[in-house]
Amino acid sequence: MEETREQSFNQSGCHVHVIETEKYKTNTVIVKMRAPLEQDTITMRALLPHVLQSGTENAPSATAFRSALDELYGAHFFADSAKRGNEHVLTFTIDVANEKFLHGESNLFDQALTIMSDVLFRPYLQEGAFSEQTMKQEKRSLQQRIRSIYDDKTRYASMKLVEEMYKGDSYALPAGGLLKEVEPITAASLHDYYKKTLAEDMIDIFVIGNVKAADAAAKIESHLPFKKRKAILKENYLSHKTEEIRVIREMQDINQGKLNIGCQTSITYADPQFAAMQVFNGVFGGFAHSKLFMNVREKESLAYYAASRFDSHKGFLMMLAGIDQKNYDKTVQIMNEQLDEVKNGHISDLEMDQTKALLKNQLQESADTARGMVEVLYNNIAAGVDRPIDKWIEEIDTVTKEEVSAVAKTVVVDTVYFLSGKEEA
Amino acid sequence: MKKTIFDQMNETVYHEQLENGLNVYILPKVGFNKTYVTFTTNYGSIDNDFIPEGETDFLHVPDGIAHFLEHKMFEKEDGDVFQKFSSQGASANAFTSFTRTAYLFSATSNIKENTETLLDFVQAPYFTEQTVEKEKGIIGQEIRMYDDNPDWRVYFGLIENLYKHHPVKIDIAGTVESIADITKDYLYTCYETFYHPANMSLFIVGPVDPNEMMSLVRQNQSGKTFAEPKSVERRFPNEPAESAEKHRAIHMSVNTPKCEVGLKMPASLKTGTEKLKVELAAGLLLEILFGKSAAFYEKSYNEGLIDDTFGFDYTGERGFSFALVGGDTDEPEKLAERIKTQLLEAKDGQNITDESFNRARKKKIGAQLRAFNSPEYIANQFTRYQFNGLNLFETVPVLEAMTIEDVIGLAEKMIQEEGFSSCFILPKETA
Numbered sequence: 128m129e130e131t132r133e134q135s136f137n138q139s140g141c142h143v144h145v146i147e148t149e150k151y152k153t154n155t156v157i158v159k160m161r162a163p164l165e166q167d168t169i170t171m172r173a174l175l176p177h178v179l180q181s182g183t184e185n186a187p188s189a190t191a192f193r194s195a196l197d198e199l200y201g202a203h204f205f206a207d208s209a210k211r212g213n214e215h216v217l218t219f220t221i222d223v224a225n226e227k228f229l230h231g232e233s234n235l236f237d238q239a240l241t242i243m244s245d246v247l248f249r250p251y252l253q254e255g256a257f258s259e260q261t262m263k264q265e266k267r268s269l270q271q272r273i274r275s276i277y278d279d280k281t282r283y284a285s286m287k288l289v290e291e292m293y294k295g296d297s298y299a300l301p302a303g304g305l306l307k308e309v310e311p312i313t314a315a316s317l318h319d320y321y322k323k324t325l326a327e328d329m330i331d332i333f334v335i336g337n338v339k340a341a342d343a344a345a346k347i348e349s350h351l352p353f354k355k356r357k358a359i360l361k362e363n364y365l366s367h368k369t370e371e372i373r374v375i376r377e378m379q380d381i382n383q384g385k386l387n388i389g390c391q392t393s394i395t396y397a398d399p400q401f402a403a404m405q406v407f408n409g410v411f412g413g414f415a416h417s418k419l420f421m422n423v424r425e426k427e428s429l430a431y432y433a434a435s436r437f438d439s440h441k442g443f444l445m446m447l448a449g450i451d452q453k454n455y456d457k458t459v460q461i462m463n464e465q466l467d468e469v470k471n472g473h474i475s476d477l478e479m480d481q482t483k484a485l486l487k488n489q490l491q492e493s494a495d496t497a498r499g500m501v502e503v504l505y506n507n508i509a510a511g512v513d514r515p516i517d518k519w520i521e522e523i524d525t526v527t528k529e530e531v532s533a534v535a536k537t538v539v540v541d542t543v544y545f546l547s548g549k550e551e552a
Numbered sequence: 553m554k555k556t557i558f559d560q561m562n563e564t565v566y567h568e569q570l571e572n573g574l575n576v577y578i579l580p581k582v583g584f585n586k587t588y589v590t591f592t593t594n595y596g597s598i599d600n601d602f603i604p605e606g607e608t609d610f611l612h613v614p615d616g617i618a619h620f621l622e623h624k625m626f627e628k629e630d631g632d633v634f635q636k637f638s639s640q641g642a643s644a645n646a647f648t649s650f651t652r653t654a655y656l657f658s659a660t661s662n663i664k665e666n667t668e669t670l671l672d673f674v675q676a677p678y679f680t681e682q683t684v685e686k687e688k689g690i691i692g693q694e695i696r697m698y699d700d701n702p703d704w705r706v707y708f709g710l711i712e713n714l715y716k717h718h719p720v721k722i723d724i725a726g727t728v729e730s731i732a733d734i735t736k737d738y739l740y741t742c743y744e745t746f747y748h749p750a751n752m753s754l755f756i757v758g759p760v761d762p763n764e765m766m767s768l769v770r771q772n773q774s775g776k777t778f779a780e781p782k783s784v785e786r787r788f789p790n791e792p793a794e795s796a797e798k799h800r801a802i803h804m805s806v807n808t809p810k811c812e813v814g815l816k817m818p819a820s821l822k823t824g825t826e827k828l829k830v831e832l833a834a835g836l837l838l839e840i841l842f843g844k845s846a847a848f849y850e851k852s853y854n855e856g857l858i859d860d861t862f863g864f865d866y867t868g869e870r871g872f873s874f875a876l877v878g879g880d881t882d883e884p885e886k887l888a889e890r891i892k893t894q895l896l897e898a899k900d901g902q903n904i905t906d907e908s909f910n911r912a913r914k915k916k917i918g919a920q921l922r923a924f925n926s927p928e929y930i931a932n933q934f935t936r937y938q939f940n941g942l943n944l945f946e947t948v949p950v951l952e953a954m955t956i957e958d959v960i961g962l963a964e965k966m967i968q969e970e971g972f973s974s975c976f977i978l979p980k981e982t983a
Contacts (some may be wrong), residue, residue, distance in 0.1 A: 148583065149583065150581070150582070150583035150584060151925045152561075152562075152921045152922065152924050152925055153918075153921060153922050153925060188850070189844075189850070189853070190844075190845055190847075190849070190850040193843075193844040193845040194845040194911060196845075196915075197843070197845050197911045197912070197914060197915040198911055198914060199914075199918070200914050200915070200917055200918030200921070201914060201915030201916065201917070201918030201919045201922075202918065203922065222922065223918070224917075224918040224921045224922065225921075228560060228561065228562070228921050229917070229921075230952070260854070264853065264854060264856070267856055267859075268859045268860060271808060271859045271880060272859070274807040274808055275806075275807060275808045275861075275880060277806065277807045278702050278804075278806040278807055278808055279701075280700050280701075280805075281697075379805045380804075380805045380980055381700045381805055382696040382699040382700050383693065383696035383697050383699070383700055414638060415632075415634040415638070415644075416632075416634055416635050416638040424690055425632065428686050428687075428688075428689030428690050429689070429693075430690070430693050431690055431691070431693040431694035431697055432697070449693055449696070449697050450693065451693070451696075477635075477639065480639060481635070481638035481639050482638075484638065484639065484640065484641035484661075485638055485641060485643060487641065487660075487661075488641045488642065488643060488658075488659055488660050488661070489643070491585045491586070491660035492585060492586045492643075492658060492660060494585055495584050495585050495586045495927075496925070496926075497925075
């Protein structure tokens with residue numbers, strides 16, 4: 128396979144990673160800012176990227192900012208916030224056309240870097256803080272975004288499960304912020320937090336495209352001059368002990384019940400058994416050949432989706448299915464039986480081969496998008512692990528059935544969350 | 553095999569129409585790991601009234617059958633084709649739209665085996681009463697999942713409003729009731745009629761050798777026998793210009809109301825570059841009127857009428873075209889009125905300035921370049937364009953040659969007050 132290695136540069140306040148490639152028709156810059164996940168700051172972190180995109184010194188309103196992007200051949204700028212275990216990551220991305228495909232254009236990459244720099248270092252301010260008008264609009268938008276999670280029932284059920292299962296752990300916090308925390312944020316308090324974030328977050332910057340690495344790194348240094356900072360000490364969050372399985376039911380006026388079962392495992396991305404855990408998840412519920420799909424959907428016709436997902440940064444495994452509420456007991460029973468099957472080592476050669484083939488395929492495919500490459504690199508950087516794609520593939524190849532069943536034994540069912548419709552008449 | 557080089561995009565496409573009528577396209581992508589292959593039939597949810605292969609009279613089939621057929625293609629006498637793809641390291645999938653059904657895989661190894669598996673499984677139907685019955689439970693849950701999805705409900709609610717007779721108004725998956733009528737015989741009839749190679753396209757994009765792949769496909773196809781290619785006779789009801797219903801509100805278990813305004817447009821009768829121009833001009837018009845840098849967006853956002861879910865979309869397919877505009881809002885009526893006014897004013901050429909036109913065009917050109925990073929986009933859109941007699945690689949040159957007059961002319965012709973409708977999602981009153 129085509130192996131693309133990054134070149135890294137340590138700058139005073141950040142690490143810069145450049146991937147030189149000619150396979151895209153655009154060039155991409157991604158800035159990642161990482162801090163501990165905390166109740167007091169999460170809502171400000173969810174709000175901040177939206178306020179920063181609402182105007183810069185050079186383009187002092189959201190409309191002026193969006194126009195500048197359109198003029199730059201529709202440069203894509205987007206920012207979001209996400210959980211990474213017990214950390215919170217802000218991601219700012221700009222993606223701009225490579226001028227070699229356009230008639231008579233030049234320097235689009237430099238102009239894109241200027242826009243990124245404007246957003247992060249020169250936001251539009253009034254009297255030393257963000258503008259009141261922007262604050263009002265973006266707070267309203269954030270409240271709307273948080274409220275609308277309720278409208279997407281699959282997402283809502285997953286969020287509620289995590290919230291219930293991890294009470295007292297910051298992992299329970301929703302990446303998009305807390306509704307009640309939005310109103311108290313002021314233009315001044317957010318601006319103070321912005322300065323703190325800029326000064327203290329762990330920063331990694333990625334450049335992917337038809338560029339020269341040293342040249343790109345020098346441009347980053349002049350456009351994005353992050354100051355020197357102290358490394359954030361990684362706290363170790365121990366998983367809680369599951370005394371007995373909690374079952375939570377919620378009723379809403381909906382058609383399909385959403386069953387989400389949360390499990391804990393002590394194995395995370397940084398562990399040597401991580402590859403075995405990945406194979407476990409693939410055999411159990413990650414694919415269309417997996418046990419959950421074959422048994423809940425294909426054999427019993429109980430669901431359209433029936434799967435498991437693994438958050439490797441936390442050691443959180445979730446089984447999920449959309450079912451008729453009358454099939455609740457039957458589905459829970461099948462899911463538990465299938466988990467026991469893997470624990471007891473009832474895994475076929477075919478299941479192992481299929482899972483490994485698809486995991487390797489996913490990894491190789493991830494290197495075909497700028498975003499995919501950055502996610503793989505960043506996982507290693509943030510977890511302090513050296514697992515480039517080729518090594519990762521080797522690890523997957525050598526996993527045995529015994530290892531899969533051993534990691535399955537670490538998986539403990541913790542909380543069942545069932546969102547159901549009103550009882551049928 | 554014909555080779556066409558698209559200089560500006562730095563892409564080359566190889567094409568051959570095989571003896572059995574199948575169109576095969578290969579686009580080599582240097583530097584990519586993944587190969588993505590689609591096998592698509594020019595047959596979708598709207599094709600529910602047609603003369604079956606070997607017969608003389610029209611037949612009307614149950615709603616949701618094209619999608620049901622797509623599900624059932626994967627099951628064979630010796631098991632599920634997903635299993636085979638998994639063993640060969642490929643991730644397989646399929647989708648059904650209004651006008652197409654596509655089967656696809658992506659893989660980084662065993663490309664030849666996977667391509668043969670794709671061709672072979674789509675060309676060997678296996679339906680039994682028992683497997684058809686089993687699938688009804690699964691698709692029933694898929695339908696219920698969409699029933700709880702407010703975005704899907706507002707989208708289809710609006711299309712149902714727009715069309716009086718045309719089958720685009722029917723949900724692609726059908727309903728729990730309509731799929732109950734589906735039998736294995738219906739599936740075979742649809743299959744025999746619409747899955748002839750002459751009605752299909754194969755698109756291969758990835759780090760492949762075009763000669764090798766073409767001869768593999770040629771060989772695979774020459775080993776199978778098919779009926780003589782002939783075009784399928786399909787029938788569609790006459791659709792008036794005015795929308796069927798002006799408004800509907802759907803109450804659901806949600807926090808945030810939604811408002812979508814739809815505009816039914818005359819189905820374009822043009823073909824080739826002219827048709828492409830219409831589609832691109834419609835996209836530019838909506839961008840100019842409702843894009844994030846438009847005055848409309850700024851005013852409505854600043855007032856708190858819209859948020860960043862606000863968006864727009866133009867759909868132009870075989871026999872129908874419409875535009876949708878809207879998003880989440882606390883005041884759906886006010887937003888619907890404002891969107892309608894903005895469109896009607898554009899009919900008189902208002903708000904379409906040189907500045908906004910140039911900006912929108914630049915944005916669109918950049919978006920098109922970005923889209924060519926994606927093998928999925930290239931294969932799916934190329935096929936869609938080809939079925940409509942268009943060429944995907946003409947989009948950038950056509951955009952570069954577009955003028956503001958083209959957009960103003962389109963607005964004047966396509967925006968008709970009688971074609972409007974709106975659909976709201978409103979929170980259910982809690983008892």
